[in-house]
Every structure is written in structure tokens, then in C-alpha cells.
Amino acid sequence: MFNSWLRKGSIILAAFVLLFSLAACGTESKETPTTEGAKEQEGSSMELSGEINIDGSSTVFPISQAVAEEFMALYNDVNVTVNLSGSSNGFKALIAGEIEIADASRQIKDKEVDALKAEGKEAVEMPVAFDGITVVINPENDWATEMTVDELKQIWEGGSTVTKWSDVRAEWPNEPIKLYGPGPASGTFEYFTGAINGTKNESRKDYTPSEDDNVLVTGVSRDKYAMGYFGFSYYVENQNKLAAVSIKVDESAVAVAPSVETIKDGTYKPLSRPIYIYPVKSSLSQPEIQEFLKYYMSEEGQALAEEVGYVALPAEMYEENLSMLP
Template identity: 85%
Template sequence: MFNSWLRKGSIILTAFILLFSLAACGTESEEQPANQGSNEGNELSGEINIDGSSTVFPVSQAVAEEFMAIHDDVMVTVNLSGSSNGFKALIAGEIQIADASRQIKDKEVDALKAEGQEAVEMPVAFDGITVVINPENDWATEMTVDELKKIWEVGSTVENWSDVNPEWPNEPIKLYGPGTASGTFEYFTGAINGTKNESREDYTPSEDDNVLVTGVSGDKYAMGYFGFSYYVENQDKLNAVSIKVDESAAAVAPTVETIKDGTYKPLSRPIYIYPVKSALEKKEIQEFLKYYMSEEGQALAEEVGYVALPAEMYAENLSLLP
């Protein structure tokens, strides 16, 4: 998808052309100093480890693939385990960068301080948490926040679709959603249920959003939620629910435009990466973050289905580098 092999192929071709050019020049090449600037990218080496949010994963993975295509001697590994687990790995010193679909918590900041470390917050894109249904579902294409709360709140008695609206089918709702370590779970429960991290428990959870996609796409009576990118990637087998903040409001579907202008309420939010401050001294991490915040990195965020931030926010991120 990100043409990594094409870029690597072009790098190899360029190397052969350069080799033959030098041979043709004979001893003349020995008399002229090498252009150090042109080889700067190849001087980078090292390993960069990233873990955390499944929502941010597509962006970081896309950036990592393109960055490695340019810098062959840098290995960037991106895993997904949920925002909370990403912060745990950052605290434990297992990774240099945490992906997060929520802001870092005070207790996580304190745990990092106890290890002599500090995280640097860098927003990377806007997301709109998307409530999805099976394409055969033609009754719940629009829902209010109150209806979603009725389904997802602690102690919910909703078992069938008809329990939400008597005009809807008297068929069981099969629910899919992020696990409790997910920042998307925390944001959704706060925005919809009114209290973060409080939700009914009788649903199928997973930190891997592809599992949720499979569950909803395979069951006419299923419903779930996850980051906008996963909906964009699977529009052929999922439908997005348009959300109304109340009965009197117009229903708004999640789109790049509605997420960007904030009209997709209340599920639009920024997503982040958190490099540990001590790692910013490493040249390979500095260059990786510069690429992440560059126009190319912003384009990759949009390519995988998110909304780029205003240019000044990326500039502010770059100002945090040494």
C-alpha cells in the first residue's frame, strides 16, 4: 500500500547507476571530495520500537514503512496493544514511542518520573470514533447519543434492537468494541455514557480493531465502534451510523469534513504519539519524528483515513526536538 518495495527498488537502481558513473570517471573521483549531504540518509542506523493504540497504529505503521524505505539501516517496529499498554511499555523502557488515542494520565506521568523519564506529547491527526453496523442493517443508520448510551451504559437492559426502539427488529444485538486498555474505549465511554471507562461488559472486546471489523461485518444484527481509519479501510463491508446529539439535531455522519470542522459530535478527537524525552537525543529518532511531522507524514495520516492537523500544530511538535 505504501510502495515500500518500489522505493527500495529505486534505491538499488540508483546505487548501480552511481557505481558505473564512478567507474567511468576513473581517478577523477578520487580528486574530488564526496558530497556528504547527499548520503546523510544512509548514515542513520538503529532501532525504534513503538507500541500502543490500535487507532494510531495505521499512521505509525505507514510512516515507519516509508521512513525505512529511505533509511535502510534503521529498523522501526510498530506493535498494537492498546493505549494503556503502550504507556506501560514506555514506563518499563521497552519502547521509545507510545501510540495513544488519549492523553497521558497523571499516574502515568508520575510512573515515568519515578524511572527518571518524561514523555513528550505530540498530536498527529484528528480521528472520529465511528459506530458501525452491518450493511444489511437498514433500521439503525441514524442514532442519538441517548440511544447509544442506552445500549452501552453500565447496567444496560438492552438485549434486542427492539429494546432501543420498538420499531426495530426483535433480534439480539451482538456488540463489539475495544478492550479496556484502549484509549478509544475510554473516550467513547466518557462521551457516550458520561463516565470514562464505565461500560456494560457483555460484549466482545479486542485491542485489535480488525477483529471488531470481522465481527460486525459477519452478523446482520451486530454493532461496534473503533477509529475512523478502520471504517475507511472497510467501507465495502460496513456502514457508519450517523450520530445526533439529541432528537432535535441533524444526524451527522463521520467524514473527513465533519471530523475536521468538529460537526461530528461528540466522537471527534485528536490522536497522539508520545516519545520518551531521553530518546529525542538519538539522531534516528529525531529524523523519524521530523518525517512523521513532515508534509509526507501528514499525507500518510490522511491516506490511511485520518484528518491532518493544522500546520502550526506539527510545527509545535518539531519545536520540542533538541
């Protein structure tokens, strides 16, 4: 089972490459609903009704929102509401019974699993795409287009004394760095701090945080000396007003820019990762939620994930998700 495998340790990029190799071998996927097929079923959109509430990761939001819009166009009597408040807040809403599905850019924590159990609930983990957390700068910044992991750590680690670009490299401008990033409730914050700073959730606090990545985009795009980070989709959507930093794992390595290709082949290190949705297990028998999840994992859903700037998973991973449905 994918879920049990995932819990044995952190996901490494070599595993990504293996999974995509398996997919390339031509593994047949389960029959999943397609837009054309569903439209051919007379009256199906009229027969399905209900409410689906989703909240959580701002990184996963673009995919869930795109899927929700297409699904509601197909099933007119189903209302899908998608909000973004950060992965941790999404899990809190799931525990409180306020939503049926949590978007998450990290795995659920043991304490969240326990809190769900205390409420008589269980969440089902479903990976939906691969993402590459993107470090962004203002397009006018022509000096920090490539950075090492160690340089990023110098800037972002807890207790950092870096306040100017020249504190990182002497030849860089003697100008203040204005930093923007996800807040502590974000799964992206947790992953980035673990991968770059070496300890999850350990970060300098004197930066502008927001669980809404659009706020971060605006901040960096308006300041020549700003830097931020967030999911790849938001960079793709705003390439006209942002520049992506190419990352070197060390001084001797080649700098790699985030792209669909480098995220897919595992060369964009160490910020490539899977992203997830977590439906409540008891809700899987509800027809509207079951059909929504089938659509999410269908070829159309996979295409939407790529359309908004993420990398679709190998077919067998979507099959694993579908196998959890009743």
C-alpha cells in the first residue's frame, strides 16, 4: 500500500524517479470517469446533489478549485466550496467536522490522527500531484538568480543575522532583504524549513507571513530587494512579475531551476515533494463525494493538476487512491 510505504520514512527524490519509470512502462490505469463519458449518461448530473466542503493548503488550492469548477459544471446540483487557510488549519477543520476534505501540502501528523480518532473519525491519505517549492525574487534582481542550499539557510534559519543581500555574498547589493513566506500553519513552511534549515518549523520570524500565496506574490513583485517561497503553481501563474531562483545543493553542483521536467525527473532538489488531499473515511460512501474523488483522480483531474502548474503522478498512485473508495 502506498500509504504504509510512505510512512516508513521521508519521500526521497530517487523514489520519484522510480515511480515515474514504472508509469512509463505502460501500466494500465483503472477505468475512471471522463467528462465525455459522464455527459453521455443522460440525467446523471441531475441525480447527484449535495454539498462538499474543502479547506487547507494554499498550495493544493489551485488543483482542488479547478477540479471543483469542472465537477460542478458536470453535476449542477452539487455545490463544492474550496477555501484556503493552510494545511494545519485544514486538518483542524476536518477534526471539527466543518469540512469533508482537507487539502494538505504535508502528511497528516500523529497528533492530528489521534484527534480525529477521538472524534470517531479517520482520514484517508490521497496524493494528488508533485510540487516543487519555488524560491522567487523580483525580476529586477539580477544577482541572486542562483543560490546554494546553504545560502538559503543563512537567510531563513532561526536566529539568522542576515539582513542585507551583501551579508550573503559581499558582491551583492548593500540593501535590505525583504522576506515573504508561508505562515507556520502552512505545510509548505514545514517542508521548506525541514529541507533548507534542517529542522521542521524552525525559521527566522522577522518576515512577512501569509497563508494566502497571492499575498506573497504581490509582496515580492513590488520590491526589487524582496524574496519569498511558495508552491510552483503560483510561480507559473505569475511568471510575468516574478523570477525563480535556481538552486544548487552545494557549491560543486549544477544550479537547477524549478520546472515540470526537473520536478518530474527529481533533479530539482531538495524542494520537490508530493501534495495531498485527505477526505474523511466515513464520507467516502456519500455519492457526491465518491464521484468527486473519482473525477479528481480521472484523466481530466490529472490534466487539471498539470494545467495549474503541477506534475501529475504515475497512474498506479491514482489507482491506489481509487482502491480506497467503497
